[in-house]
Amino acid sequence: MTELEHRQIDFSVFVLYRLAERWNKSVPETYRILDKADALDGYLIPGYDMLHTLGSEYLINDVTDYVRDHGALV
Template sequence: MNFEQLNFTMFCVGNVADALKMSAGNVYRLLRDSGILMEYIVPGYDVLHTFGKDYLVEDIVSYMKEKGVLQ
């Protein structure tokens, strides 16, 4: 993971945490443990970073629900 991907990952984690009213640490663990972080966010950086914050948050939360991470 390069610096840009790390920065983007932290941006995603922080904004998803805000949207879900959860701690960033908890959201990070959920994304890491579910595989979303390393199987979706990091490899999808080139495309995902071109989208706006609201779309990204909605997309990640939706994917978390789809994978059973959230209800």
Template sequence: MSSEIFSFVIYMIHACANRWRKTPARVYFALKQSGCLNYYLIPNYDILHTQSTDFVVKDIEEYLAQKEVIV
């Protein structure tokens, strides 16, 4: 994984943690367990990093809802 993708993933974990008022560790665990990291954020980095933080957080919320993951 490139440093740009790594930085993006860390940024999005913290953005979600701030929005949901959860710890970054809890958000990371939920994203990893749901497959969001490996099957959504990382493979779609080229598109997602051009979107607003709010848009990507909402997309992550929808992804987790479809997977029935509660953070």
């Protein structure tokens, strides 16, 4: 695994835990929501270069909007 892939995984885990906290859901439940919206492979990983530079509050709101726009209820 490359260094970039490690950073992308760390970033995805960070976002996963922050969202679980914000949404008041378990981590597995939050993962299922992200998976349903294809937010990990379809948004967070491909957008890592730009997204990881954003503040966590903005990022959490952005991913929440993405999930809602893609039909996964939060």
